[in-house]
Amino acid sequence: MVDIGAFGKFSDSSIFQNSVFYERMQKNQLDIPEPISQNSETCMPYVFVGDEAFALSTNMMRPYAKKDLDETKRTFNYRLSRARRYVECSFGIYANKWRIFHRPLNVHSDLAKDIINATCVLHNFVRDRDGYCYDDSLSCPLTENLTQEGLRRNPKTALRYRELFAQYFMTDGKLEWQRNMI
Numbered sequence: 001m002v003d004i005g006a007f008g009k010f011s012d013s014s015i016f017q018n019s020v021f022y023e024r025m026q027k028n029q030l031d032i033p034e035p036i037s038q039n040s041e042t043c044m045p046y047v048f049v050g051d052e053a054f055a056l057s058t059n060m061m062r063p064y065a066k067k068d069l070d071e072t073k074r075t076f077n078y079r080l081s082r083a084r085r086y087v088e089c090s091f092g093i094y095a096n097k098w099r100i101f102h103r104p105l106n107v108h109s110d111l112a113k114d115i116i117n118a119t120c121v122l123h124n125f126v127r128d129r130d131g132y133c134y135d136d137s138l139s140c141p142l143t144e145n146l147t148q149e150g151l152r153r154n155p156k157t158a159l160r161y162r163e164l165f166a167q168y169f170m171t172d173g174k175l176e177w178q179r180n181m182i
Contacts, residue, residue: 001020001021001024002116002117002120003019003020003021004113004116004117005109005113006018006019011053012050012051012053012054013050013051013053013054013055016050016054025059032045032046032059033046042164042168044161044164044165044168045058045059045161046059047059047060047061047161047165048060048061049061049062049080049083049084049087050062050084051063051084052065056155056158056159056162057158058157058158058161060158061080061161061162061165062080062162063076063077063080063081064076064077064162064166071170071179071182072166072167072169072170073166074182075166075169075170075178075179075182076162076165076166076169077182078178078181078182079165079169079175079178094119094123097123097126098119098122098123100115100119101119
């Protein structure tokens with residue numbers, strides 16, 4: 001699914017809330033897999049990652065507010081930020097493959113949408129044909145800091161899920177070096 005047409009003056013969270021993807025997530029039409037167990041008895045849901053601008057929900061994780069964080073919450077924020085960097089890297093890989101995106105598209109908005117759609121289709125075709133190139137992911141620095149039901153908006157459940165992820169990152173999902181990064 002590609003949702004094209006938002007202008008740069010709008011925030012990511014605003015664009016997301018006005019997207020077909022968000023609408024389908026609200027209606028539980030995305031076929032998100034059921035929660036799974038990660039080496040424990042607790043089931044963890046599949047989630048999307050967002051920054052502080054996104055609303056916390058059972059399908060969308062956002063960082064803890066930066067004030068008075070203990071080690072568990074700082075670790076969660078670091079791990080979430082790290083996951084978001086991979087998303088940013090994906091666009092970097094895409095833009096490096098299709099260098100037209102290294103500069104503003106100086107064309108009518110309808111043609112810009114066509115260009116983006118065409119390169120998305122071509123990008124997926126090339127990935128299917130050539131396979132995934134691990135070296136592409138190495139060009140994205142992952143040590144830099146970033147600033148920054150359906151969609152079941154049950155605050156208690158969403159907070160519980162975020163806490164489960166935070167605890168998981170300190171136990172079974174702990175990385176040996178993560179403490180040095182927070």
